[in-house]
Amino acid sequence: MKASTFAKAVTMAAAASLIFTGCATGGGGGNSATDGKAVWNDPTASLEGVTLTFGGGTVADPGLTQVMDAFTEATGAKFDRIAYPDPYEQSLLTKVAVGDMPDLAAWQPTTSQLTTLQPSKNLLSLDDAPWLDDLDPAVKDVTGFIGDTRYAALVTSPSVMGVYYNKALFAQYGITEEPANWDEFIADAQSIKDQGGVPFYEAGGDQWPTQWWPQVQLAEAAQDGLWERVNTNEEQFTSPTILDTITEYQSLVEAGLFNADIKTGTVIDQANAVLTGETAMAVQVNALLLQMQSVSDTETIDANVGWFPISQNGNVATSIPDNKNGVVAFRTGDAKQEAAAAQFLNFWMTTGYADYIEAANAVSIKPDVESPSGVPAVAKLISSSLGTSVGSMQSQAVANPDLYINLANMLQGTQTPEQVADATQKQFAQLAQAQGIDGF
Template identity: 55%
Template sequence: MKKRFFAATVVAAVAALALAGCSDPGAGGGNAAPADWPAQDTKLDGTTLTIWAAQNSNKVPDSVIKGFEAATGATVNVVTIPDPYEQSVQTKVATGDKPDLAFWQPTASQLTALNASTNLQSLDGAPFIDKYTPELKDITGILNGTRYAALITTPAVEGVYYNKDVFAKAGITKTPGNWDEFLADARQLKAAGVTPFFDFGGGTPWATQWWVSVQLADAAKDGLWERVNENKEKFTDPTIQGAIDTYQGLIQEGLFNANLKTATFDDQGPALLSGEAAMAVQVNSFFGQLQSLADTAELNEKIGFFPISPSGNVGTFIPDQSNALVAFKTGDAKREAAARQLLSYWLGDGYSDFVQAQKTVSLQSDVESSSDVPQALLDVSKSLGDSVGSMQALAVANPDLYLNLGDMIQGTKTPEQVAEATQSQFAELAKAIGASGF
C-alpha cells in the first residue's frame, strides 16, 4: 500500500506522461482500433512477450502462459515490478520503458495516468468482449469510449462480510436492507456484548476509505464523481464531508474494536472468523486472508456477505490491478499483434483452465466458476449487476483519502481536515493531468 510521499511521485509521473504524449492524456482520439485479432493458435515461434505484474499478481498468468506457449511456440516472460506497483509502472513508462502487456487497474483515473490514447492499444473489437456476462461487459476498462483494458477476474466490491453464527446468537435473522438497518443491527450486537465492526488504523489503514465509499453509493449513482471531476463538487461539501463525519461518529459511539488505532489487516480475518467481531467492511482481497485460515466448507458455514448503501443493498465496485490487463503500443507490429493474441487466448481457449487454476469466479456465461469458490464470493460477484463505481473507479484522480482517515483515527486530523487535505491533493492531481476546471 501507498505511503505519504507517493503523492508527489504520482503527480510527477502523471505530469511526465502527459508531456510525453502528443494529446490530452485522457483523450480518446488518435487511437485507431487494431487492424486484426489473430487466431488464438497462430504460430509465434521466435516471438517473446513481456508481462509486467505486481508481487501479488505475478503468479496469476502461470496456467495461461503454459497453454499459450504450447499452442503458439511463443515465449512469455513475467517481470515483477516492485511495489508501489502503479507508481513504479508510471515512472518507467514515462521514460519510454514499456512491456507488451501489464496488469493494470482498469479505472478512468489509472488509464488516464498511463496516457492511454498514446501508450495503450485499443481493445475495441476484441473477440472476447461478447463472452463477458452482460453486467460485466462494460463495467470498467473503457476511457472516453475506447476500451483499453481486458477484465480477467471479477472486480472487487466494497461491502460487508459478517459472521453468521454471531448474527444468529444476537437474534438477527436477516441481513440489513439499508444503512439505517445496518446500524440498528450493529447496536443490537453491541448490546449483546459483541464488537459490531472490526477495522484497523495501525500501519497503513487502507480499508478506512471503504466506510466512506459505501455511504456514497447513492450519490455516485446520481453523478457525484462526475461533479467532483468537473470541480463542481468537493470533498469538503456536505455529501462527502457528511460520510466522513458519520464514520467518525460510529467510532466515537464505540461500535468498533477497542484496538482500532493499533490493529492491522492481519488481525481482521481472525477476528471475524472467530466471532470476536461481527462484521467487516472490506473488499475481495480480504477473503483471501479468510481462505488462508479456513477451508471452503467452514467459510460457507460461518461467513456471509451483503452489499450496503444508504437506501438499500447497492455494492460499490473497485477494480484493482490484478483484475485486468492492458496491451501497450511498443512500435513493433508483430509483438503488438501477439499481445492481442495472448489476450484472446487468455479469455478464449485458456480461460476455463485459468478459472480452475485461480479458483475464481467466471466472467463468462459459458464457463463455470470453480467449485472451490466460497458462497460469499459468489454473492460478491452477483452484487456487481447493480453496483456503482467507487472513487477509484469513477474519479479522474485517486487521492490518499485513506491516509487522512487514518490520521483521523489516530486523532491528528479532524473530519474537516480530512476532507480539506483530500480535496487539496485531488485538485493537484487533477491539474497535473490537465482536467478541466482545475
C-alpha cells in the same frame, strides 16, 4: 501523514505528471503501426521466436502462470515476467514515463488508474475484442473504459465493497435478516455492542481499508452523478455529500463500535476476527476473502461467513476493480509485439479461459464457463451484486487522491473530518490540473 508515505504519494503523482506533460519517450503518440487498435489474430497461431514482457507485482499468481504456460505450449511464445517492486503502480508509472513499457501489464482497470497511463497514447484499444459478447452482461461494461474506448481486458470478476459478517454471531445477537439500509445496519451494530459484542473490525494499521466506509455511503450519490460533478469541480470532497460520510465514519468510531486496536489492526487480523467470530462485521473488498482463503478452506468460509452490500438508502453495491481483475496492452511501437500481446489476451479469454479460471479458483465472468467448485459462496454473492452496482471513486473519478491516508490519520487523531476532506480535495485538484481537466 508519515513522511515516507507522503513521499511515495508525491513520487507516484510526479510519475503520472511526467506522462501527462509529454516526457515519455517511447510508444504512444501514433508510433503504433496499428494506430492504437489491437489486431486480433487466431489465439493459437504460431509465435515462435516472440518473447512478451508482462508487468506485474511481486505476489505469485497461479492463474496467470497457468495461462502463460498454456499459451507458450500452444504458440511457442515465451514470457519475460517483470515483477515491479511495491508500490507496484508507482514503479510501473515511473517506467512508462520514460518510455520503458512492457507489452502487457496487470492494472486496475478504473478511470482514475487508466488515466494515469495516458491511454490514448500508450495503450492499445480493445474495443473489438473477440470475446466481449461472451462475457456476462452484468460485468461486461462495468470497467475498463476511458470515455467510450475500452483499454483494459477484464479477466476476473471485479472487487466489490460490502459487509462481511460472522453468521454465528448474527444468530447469537438475534439478527435474523441482513440490514436493508444504512440505518438498519448501524442499528444492528449498536445492538451487538449493547449485548457485549464487537460490531466492526477496521484495519487502521494498514490504512487503505478506511476508504470503504465513506464510499459505501456514497453509492446512491454516485448513481446520481456525484463523481461527474467532482470531475468538473462542481462538487468537492469538502461539500456536505462527501464530508458527511467522513463525519459519520468518525462518529461510529467515537461511539465505540469498532475494535479496540483500530489504530494498529491489519487486514490479516480483520479476516481472522470475522472468520473466527471475534468480531461481527467488516466493511471490505474482495481482498478480505482472499485473506480468508489463505488461512482457511471453502467449507469453513461457507459455514461461517456471509456477505451483503450496503448503501445509504438500500443495498447498492459499489464496485472497485483491482489490478488482479484487469490487464492492459501497451503501444510499444512494434506492430509484431502488439499483435502478439493482443493474441495472448484473445487466448486467455477464449481458448484458455476455463483452465485459467480453474487455476485461479475465481468466479467466472463467462456464462459458458462454470466457476470452479472450490469458489466460496461469498465470492459468488459478491459477483452477483455487480449487475446493480455503481462505480467507486476510483472507477468514476479522473484521479485517485489519498483519501485512505487522510482517513487513517483521522483514526490516529491527527486530522479532523474537515481536514481529511480539505487535504483530499487539494490533492485531487492538483492531479486533475496536471491532467488538464477543465475546471481545475
